[in-house]
Amino acid sequence: MTMMKAARLHEIGGKFSIDEVPVPKPGKHDVLVRVEACGVIPNLRNVVTHFPTWYPFLPLPALPAIFGLDAAGTIAAVGDGVSSFKPGERVYVNPGVGCGECRHCKQGEPTRCDAYTFMGYFGFGPGSQAIFEKYPYAGYAEYTTAPAANLVRLPAAMKTEQAARFGYLGTAYSAIRKSGLRPGQDILILGATGTLGVGATLLALAFGASRVVVVARDPAALDRLVKLDPQRVVPLCWGARSIHEQVRERIPDGVDVMLDTLGAKAPAELSVDAMQAVVRGGRIVQIGGVAGPIPIDPHPFMCAQLQYIGSLWFTPAEGDEMASMIAAGTVDLGLLESRPYALDQINEALEDIQTQANGFTNFHIKH
Numbered sequence: 001m002t003m004m005k006a007a008r009l010h011e012i013g014g015k016f017s018i019d020e021v022p023v024p025k026p027g028k029h030d031v032l033v034r035v036e037a038c039g040v041i042p043n044l045r046n047v048v049t050h051f052p053t054w055y056p057f058l059p060l061p062a063l064p065a066i067f068g069l070d071a072a073g074t075i076a077a078v079g080d081g082v083s084s085f086k087p088g089e090r091v092y093v094n095p096g097v098g099c100g101e102c103r104h105c106k107q108g109e110p111t112r113c114d115a116y117t118f119m120g121y122f123g124f125g126p127g128s129q130a131i132f133e134k135y136p137y138a139g140y141a142e143y144t145t146a147p148a149a150n151l152v153r154l155p156a157a158m159k160t161e162q163a164a165r166f167g168y169l170g171t172a173y174s175a176i177r178k179s180g181l182r183p184g185q186d187i188l189i190l191g192a193t194g195t196l197g198v199g200a201t202l203l204a205l206a207f208g209a210s211r212v213v214v215v216a217r218d219p220a221a222l223d224r225l226v227k228l229d230p231q232r233v234v235p236l237c238w239g240a241r242s243i244h245e246q247v248r249e250r251i252p253d254g255v256d257v258m259l260d261t262l263g264a265k266a267p268a269e270l271s272v273d274a275m276q277a278v279v280r281g282g283r284i285v286q287i288g289g290v291a292g293p294i295p296i297d298p299h300p301f302m303c304a305q306l307q308y309i310g311s312l313w314f315t316p317a318e319g320d321e322m323a324s325m326i327a328a329g330t331v332d333l334g335l336l337e338s339r340p341y342a343l344d345q346i347n348e349a350l351e352d353i354q355t356q357a358n359g360f361t362n363f364h365i366k367h
Contacts, residue, residue: 006141007346008064013049015347016140019064024137024145028081031148033093038139039070039164040341040349040363042195043263047122059123061132068120068139068365069095072154072163082148092152092163092323093144094170094316095119097131100147111312118313119146139164140346142367152319155327161340162333164364165199166322170314172200173322175259175285176207178311183208185256188247190274193221196261196288198335198359201225204259205232206330213255215243215274224360228335238270247277254279262290275306283307340366 004023007016026032041047044067051058072092078085085091095118098110105113115127120138123131137144154163181187187204191197192214204212205228213234214225222235236246247255258278260271271290278284284306286294296308314322325331339361341349346365353363 004142005343006066006137007068007343008066009048010064012052012060012063016067018344021066021141023143026077026079026082026145028079029148030079030145031075031082031085031091031151032077033071033073033091033144033146034076034367035071035139035142035144036073036367037161037164037340038068038072038365039167040346040353040365041069041121041167042353042357044069044121045350045354051122059126059128061136062129065132066120066136066138066141068141068144069118070164070167071095071120071139071144072160072166073367076143078148085148085151090154090160092154092166092319093119093139093146094150094152094314094319095121095138095146095167096313096315097135097147097150099127099131108315108317110315116312119144140343140365142343150316152316152323155323157329158323158326158333161338161362161364161366162336165333165336165362166319167313168195169199169203169322170319171287171311172196172203172259172261174314174318175287175311176200176203176257177318178309179257179259179283179285181207181209181257184210186211186213186251187257187259188213188215188255188274188277189259189261190215190243190271191261191263191266191288192216192225192359193218194261194263194288194359195357196359198225200259200261201228201233202331202333202335205229206325211251211255213247213251213277221358221360224335238273243270243274244276247274251277254282256282258282258284260284260286260290261288263288264291266290268292268294278306281305283309285309285311287311335360336362339363343367
């Protein structure tokens, strides 16, 4: 097979077209993966329509380009320098790639690299264009290439389509690790019924949290989270009463950790409200990119020894840890409802997800 189908964007704000392009060949330290599933990201429509105006410092690949975050499938071929993976293995491709040469990349922290780039999505600095050129293939194609170091082996118990959700799960996983949450501590998840929040709830329970306070506006969706563990999941609706008052009624000292998963469309006031529910010495971790700015009064923040932490994506090593938890049954992804689309339905999928997205539905392209 020398040619393959790929969904490519030819102009900002336009629709994706299905094009015939050559099947890529892996570099020396890369692999070729036959894509079987790739996530559909609710924010992708914003990225390919508004990011050049909203966030010009977050570069997109030169057009025409193949997009598609969170690809999973089977290894079809490996480069000459790859010895740890072999054809036939099922893998998830972590799309986050650094330059590989800076001190952060050498330390195994590519998310801190100035050139850090999401293959098939957007980059974080001027060095991103070189990475886009090196890895121009992504999940909305029949095949993709990636560094072997970015692969996560999938356990037998995990469906390939579930791996298309790894980006959201991994983002929450890395944030919980950074928060230092220990078994027996309490955590508040703001925006818990969204795509990030549902995964965060599953993982917080797996980390051994004593109570997981899930905050959202939809009571029915909150009830679905409560069913995961009725004794430990505490539901709260935002609305007439403040979030922190409701939390303090149930947990007078406050929660040890707050995970903010609210997106850019949510008002920052909700975050500021929820932050007041955090105990002295507690940690607040931002992973949703809520519309800011967030006002912080330094003196009370200092006296209460609070920490406000930003967390971006996750490393392949953290992906391996998540895969092990899923293999062991510590994390059960059975509540995710599959919503597959064919590659030539990509534009339909992007329209549907704008109005039908929720944290329990797994929108993905299935090859």
